[in-house]
Amino acid sequence: MNAKTALLFLLLNAGLAHSFSPKVNGGFKIESYVSGVANARSMTLSADGRWLFVGTRSEGRIYAIEIATKKVLTIAKDLKMPNGVAMRGEDLYVAEVSTIRVFKNVVKQLPSPTSTVVYNGYPTDTHHGWKHIAFGPDGKLYIPVGAPCNICEKSDPYASLTRLDVDTKKMEVVARGVRNSVGFDWDASGNLWFTDNGRDYMGDDLPPCEVNRLTKVGEHFGYPYCHGDGIPDTQFGKKACAAFSKPQLKLGAHTAPLGLHFYRGTMFPAKYRRGFFVAEHGSWNRSTKAGYRVFFSEVSSSGRAQAPETLVEGFLEDQRTLGRPVAFAELPDGSLLISDDDSDQIWRLYR
Numbered sequence: 001m002n003a004k005t006a007l008l009f010l011l012l013n014a015g016l017a018h019s020f021s022p023k024v025n026g027g028f029k030i031e032s033y034v035s036g037v038a039n040a041r042s043m044t045l046s047a048d049g050r051w052l053f054v055g056t057r058s059e060g061r062i063y064a065i066e067i068a069t070k071k072v073l074t075i076a077k078d079l080k081m082p083n084g085v086a087m088r089g090e091d092l093y094v095a096e097v098s099t100i101r102v103f104k105n106v107v108k109q110l111p112s113p114t115s116t117v118v119y120n121g122y123p124t125d126t127h128h129g130w131k132h133i134a135f136g137p138d139g140k141l142y143i144p145v146g147a148p149c150n151i152c153e154k155s156d157p158y159a160s161l162t163r164l165d166v167d168t169k170k171m172e173v174v175a176r177g178v179r180n181s182v183g184f185d186w187d188a189s190g191n192l193w194f195t196d197n198g199r200d201y202m203g204d205d206l207p208p209c210e211v212n213r214l215t216k217v218g219e220h221f222g223y224p225y226c227h228g229d230g231i232p233d234t235q236f237g238k239k240a241c242a243a244f245s246k247p248q249l250k251l252g253a254h255t256a257p258l259g260l261h262f263y264r265g266t267m268f269p270a271k272y273r274r275g276f277f278v279a280e281h282g283s284w285n286r287s288t289k290a291g292y293r294v295f296f297s298e299v300s301s302s303g304r305a306q307a308p309e310t311l312v313e314g315f316l317e318d319q320r321t322l323g324r325p326v327a328f329a330e331l332p333d334g335s336l337l338i339s340d341d342d343s344d345q346i347w348r349l350y351r
Contacts, residue, residue, distance in 0.1 A: 020322045022347065023314035026296075030312060033337060033348035034070050037063060040339040040346055042132050042259075043329035044085045044092070046107050052329060053092055053106070054339065054346070055085040057130045062094060064110060065346075067331075073111045076103075081126065083182070084133035086141065093166070095143060097129040098122040100164065118166050123148065123158065128180045132259070132327070137190045140165050144194075146180040151199045151224050151235055159223050161194065161214070175214050177221040177244060183259040183327060185276065187299065191215070193248070195257035195278060198227055202253075204286050207231050209255050210247035211278065211297070211305060221245050248305040254283035255291030259327030265334025267351050275299045275306070279325035279338060282316065292316035294325050294338060294349075312338065312349065 024030045039056040040063075046053070053075075054063040062076040062085065076082070076094070084095030092106040092113075099120040103113040123129070128146025136142050140163040147159040161175040161184070175194075184194035192214040198207040207227030224233055226241035228250050251257055259279040263272045275298035282291035294312035297305045315323040324342035331337060335350035 020314070022312050022323065024312055024349070026309065026311050027351065028311055029350050031348050032345050034065055034072065034346045036344055037072060037346055038344050039341045040326065040344060041083045041341055042085050042327045043337060043339055044087045045329055047087060047090055049332045051107055053085045055083045055094065057081050057083045057341070075111060075113055076115065081130040083130035086133045086135055088135050093118070093133060093141060095131040095133045097126055098124045100141065100143070119164055119169055119171070121171065130182070132182045132184065134184065136163065136192065137186055142184065144178065144181040147223065150201060151233065153224055153236055174217050175219055175221065177223040179223040183257065185260050185262045187262050193260055193276060195260050196221065197256050198253060200254070200285055202234060204288070205253050208250035208253055209257050210251065211249035211257065211260065212245065213248050219245050249297060249308065251280070252290045254286040256281040256283060261328035261330065263330065263336070265330055267334025271298060272296065277328060277336065279327060281324050281326060282321065289316055289319055292324065
């Protein structure tokens, strides 16, 4: 194969890898909402619903997408893993690895808004250093701090969920023993639910990734001592697993659940307002790949998450990665946007 033929082969295969449509179940439909959004990760809508802001991890950029025209603007660049984006009123907050910054009155400043640093006291470790952020019902900004390793024992604020009062700059840990959460949301009662990625190198099928629910400030979910509902760690399993909170859902090992979203709209049937969606980004070091889907879990009247129902799949075909779902944003019409950082698209799920 000569150089020209080899280049053509690579281009054709690259095109195949990113020219696809996910498969949907349960009577849903899906379409490509915006394509060419490189490394699309967390998303948030402006207060007026006219703009979608999108964070990235590897690109170091923040995008603004005009809903009416689908025009994509790069409004910030050269940031350090700016995965997390969140709106409070007219202001856009962005999380870098160690820094939270704000773009005041961001829509009025487009296309070239300026920002100021709100807080820069988070660890500088890039291992699990990218962050999903969101404002809670209490008005505080919730920010995870991942473990700076695969498995290790570190003090606060590592392996935790924190919250920051952006006005007083006071930060506190609200959940411990959380290895790496890159997605969370609140149910209608104000309870915080979050995903957590399990450790690597305990085999293909251990430990499970998790969905958890926080019931009290300071609650401990086991890492690095225990995983799932009672699996001692092979290196740090020196504490009784009964002392730690159990997950609401045990997911497949290495499936990498990221975004979690409680549905609030009316486009979908009523059942979908009684639970949450999760984006499984997919495994990177499992001998047979797993994850690569979006599922829904209904929450029972007693507050328990039910068995996952796969709604969007097809991101993996014959062990070939076509896309990797990351996070959600709900449009005013009730349809659900799903970012995909591998195919550089944002999908729209609708009925």
